[in-house]
Amino acid sequence: MTMQAISDMPAAEAAAIEVLFTDIDDTLTEDGQLPALAYAALEDLARAGIAVAPVTGRPGGWCDLIARLWPVAGVVGENGAFYFAYDRAARRMRREFVAGPEERRANRARLDALAMRILDEVPGAAIASDQLYREADLAIDFCEDVPALDRAAVARIQQLFTEAGAVAKVSSIHVNGWFGDYDKLTMCRRFAAEVLGRDIDAQNARMAFVGDSPNDAPMFGFFRNSCGVANVLRFREQLEAEPAYVARAEGGAGFVQIARHLLGARGV
Template sequence: MKPLSQLSREDARSVRVVLTDIDDTITTEGTLTASAYAALEQLHRAGFLVVPVTGRPAGWCDHIARMWPVDAVVGENGAFYFRYDRKQKKMHQHFWASRQERAQNRARLDQIEKEVLATIPGTALASDQDYRVADLAIDFCEDVPALPETEIDRIVAVFERAGAQAKVSSIHVNGWFGDYDKLSMAKALLADVFNIDWETAKRSVVFAGDSPNDEPMFAAFPLSVGVANVHAFAHRLKNKPAYITEGHSGDGFAELARILLEARDQQAQAANA
């Protein structure tokens, strides 16, 4: 992982789309700081496409798509994308699985929930579980005392024995049934909504994240950035981000935004010279 300061001006100027995780990438210790939110707004106003790609639930993502300065949001680790058309005042929703498939998968996830909570002391349902439509989120440190990594691995194992996918974020283990992840739905969104094909995306998209559930994105995008706290999960990552910020969490995201905005400003000044 190279320091973000080594990102070339040419590469920074090529960025048109900012995809970003939320928890511990935009937020800091569970709080959305003014500086991180301002960075989002500044990027959006400057003309970047800004899309959070998160493990957070559908209920939160509806709010984010409506209220935040973003162009869309991918939620529940790729289960869907939401895009709010402010002119038409209409929410566009796209799900990976049908309503019937989601209902069938929920019954299977309910069995996993019972096993995890009964056999792994200290675990709890994520407090945002009621707002989820496609996955099961087990809390290991957000609203419960932090569990050791051995217990996190046990949670993952329960999901995998049942045939589910499981990804570790900075706060939850998220599990689901379905052949998707953050990357597959982000690619669908870019193509379906913004007409950005994959070859173009590899040259024009930057992704920022911090934890193992971001690994598909780190692996796919040449311009991938980890905020400094990704170091805590580096041993779990086969595919690490190409660059790393000096700042942790929201400060790191703001650092990335400054570099992109400065490059955009310099490009505009050169064009007007």
């Protein structure tokens, strides 16, 4: 597939979007921070009746805050391990996990042992600084709070996860690994059904996804109206599936361009 400019998304298709899933790091953010314009775009989308749901590798602690404080319908976190959705009228947080508490505890012990092996075998790698707030996975930092590792080192981290029987996905900052048969797409399917009352297979044309890195490939491949911010082009050789459309700008500025195209098609 050849990525087209976001401006080439037909107006009728853009106007039909009712649900927008979006990655966070390097998709909404720039240099590790959330720009005001990107947050404002989330608000504008919500006011226009588009349900927005961040889909992220970030930890449960962050997702609880995002679900409560951001103008979103809910959050899919830790690469699909759970979703959180806050009912503002009832003042109640809904938390749904793939695995139960006992299975998560057992997996945590396995991941803790694996973490020690990875740190021993890959010099310069570190446990991600947000690991303390994670419910189900292990995040290894290769460039967020440590000097950037080369591609070979990142591949070795991913290999060590795989050798241990874990699933491993590479984001723009971390290698995330977990035990279990799930990913971002499987939990988005469940979130859409249980929270939004939507079928993402039957209503694919009414949904879109925005991302930036290789671990977003399943989402790029599934959603007909998938979009990338411009920094996705850095990973083009590593993408198993490409987004259908791409913004001109990187990070949060690129997300704003995509949001404005969707809103403009609605006359907003």
